[in-house]
Amino acid sequence: MTETELHLPPARAWVGPLLLLGGGMLIGLAPIGLRMGLDDLGPQAIAFWRYVLAIPFLFALLILIERRMPKRLNKYIVLAGTFFALDIALWHWGLTLTTVANATFIVNLGNICVGFAAWLILKEKPKPIWFVAVLVAVTGAAFLSLGGETGGKSDIRGDLLALGAAVLVSGYMLCSKMARGKLGAMDVIFWLTVVEACVAFFIVLASGENFFPATLSGFAAPAFLALAAQIGGQGLIIAGLGRTPAAVAGIVVLIQPVVAAAISWQMFDEPLSPIQGGGAALILFGIWLSQGSAREKRKSRQSKSSQKPATEPT
Template sequence: MTQTVETPPVARAWLGPLLLLLGGMLIGLAPIGLRMGLDTMGPQAIAFWRYTFAAPILFILLIGIERRMPARINRYVIMAGIFFALDIGLWHWGLTLTTVANATFIVNLGNICVGFAAWLFLKDKPKPIWFVAVFVAIAGAAALSLGGETGGKTDIRGDLLALGAACLVAGYMLCSKLARNRLGAMDVIFWLTVVEAGVAAIIVIVSGESFIPATLSGFAAPAFLALAAQVGGQGLIIAGLGRTPAAIAGIIVLIQPVFAAAISWQLFDEPLSGVQGAGAALILFGIWLSQRGMKRRRKIASKPSQETAKTHI
């Protein structure tokens, strides 16, 4: 008599990119929330409270869902948290010295650099179609960021700060990928947020900004960012990184400026120009094209092993 053994379902190849796409859209709310809170609090202080409000929420979620304490932090989580907090700090600083268009475009290049960093450090060479997707996405990011009205003065110092932020974005994504390979998604996002809050506090002190807004309503913007951008956006991105190659992830999260532009159009009556609309379409096409570079997972029917594998959620 033969016994039928049910094998666990094969991981869905589309789940990782979907999590990254949704996470990128929520992260796209970050500049909107920042813009709405600048009247009552400085940009560095907003970032600090974004992380500080999110940390206890993530801790409660971890305890409630997985019913355990957070796993031990590792060096990759620490490095990723430092990279991300410094990225936000440099980008905000760069915005005061150069145009928003320049700073946004240059920082978005960091997401493209993730694939090259993964190729260099992880020996994870992407497929040839990925390079085509990169070219399309860069062209779209340039059109979206630089195709509108250019207000403000450009300054090479601001552009260099944005370039530094772009490098930090690549470091953040790469280290987050390494951390995600060793820890569960909820452990990584919780410890990332704790590290980011510590680094952001130092940045606030160095910048001379006040930690406390003039009125309690000033906490509304960072509270919104804590839920939408940090818990939702960054959390989904970390979860997606565990299921998606770093090179592909870097292109997918370019949905951020597209979603931010769409929201700004509705909230602030800032319609896109024809060039910007074409740029947004190119980014979406680049995201779709990058999926052609993912290796299709084959469903292999094999005899059940006597050992049970441990998996991270």
């Protein structure tokens, strides 16, 4: 840790969680965009074009902002991109069989699991308040998923596909966190998208779906996903992962099912019951609680800084 980092203003400690929160809200639009495009393309082709259409924009942003070519990718980006593309493939498939709230809740269990994986692999031991935040957030997510009216569109096959996606998303989050330790956010999101497009190409081939829609209007939904979910959502999450412990990040991005369920209430006739509304509130409370570990870490840094010898160079 550098001397500059030790003396950052307290407000800067919120930058990472705020980036993750914004990214999670934009990713919450992903299932909405998917359902908008299913009349023109299959779920795997939509994912493929989501990545492909985002690549030139990400490359242009890297050139304009960083004024350089992308740095060389590493093995963590290849792993993270592969995990994410397979995760989205299962999730998109599952979304055609179950409700938006169900699929989004189940796949986001992987975000919680990444906290335990980071503890074991990255030695990022979470603070005690994190376990309370996990319990609150997962309970809220369960209420959001299971508290709806009976006779809905849920299908066990879709739920099982979403469960497989949850396992993959934990690997994506962990490898992305490790990649951020080597490269900047813009390099990581660019190369992640390239890897995801390559993997998605073979997934579309295996699925037998058509690569192209019948009309140009069929590209509208993938273009929306490219801008909102891929560039905006995933980009902000990658940036936030570099500033936030993986365990805390996994809880913050649970804002996704709240956004997805709220929008699908109006668009897809999947109304929220009072139990689901309470579940959404619990998720938001769990996100707030998860910041307790970040607050403790800031206090620890400030304490160490105040104890440094006066003769130490600044």
